[in-house]
Amino acid sequence: MQHKVVSITKYKNHDLIKTCESILEKAQSGEITGILYAVRLNENDHGVGVTGDYLVSRTKRVAAMGLIIDALHSETDFVLNSNSL
Numbered sequence: 001m002q003h004k005v006v007s008i009t010k011y012k013n014h015d016l017i018k019t020c021e022s023i024l025e026k027a028q029s030g031e032i033t034g035i036l037y038a039v040r041l042n043e044n045d046h047g048v049g050v051t052g053d054y055l056v057s058r059t060k061r062v063a064a065m066g067l068i069i070d071a072l073h074s075e076t077d078f079v080l081n082s083n084s085l
Helices: 014-029 058-073
Strands: 034-042 045-052
Touching (some): 034 058
């Protein structure tokens, strides 16, 4: 029995998936060794976390968070996607 593709669904979070895939590839190769993250789970629910090398050094994770806060408050557009990783 042969199966045919009837339709392909384009996910609204396509860029998110591409970015996660890029991060995963870089983590597997050792290029990324730690992550600070915030995720939106739904309209009113969010999650945050720290993993990898950032768990070892409080100073480094606070410094990295400072970079994120600065980028979010800058007057220039802050765009982080799979092309910038």
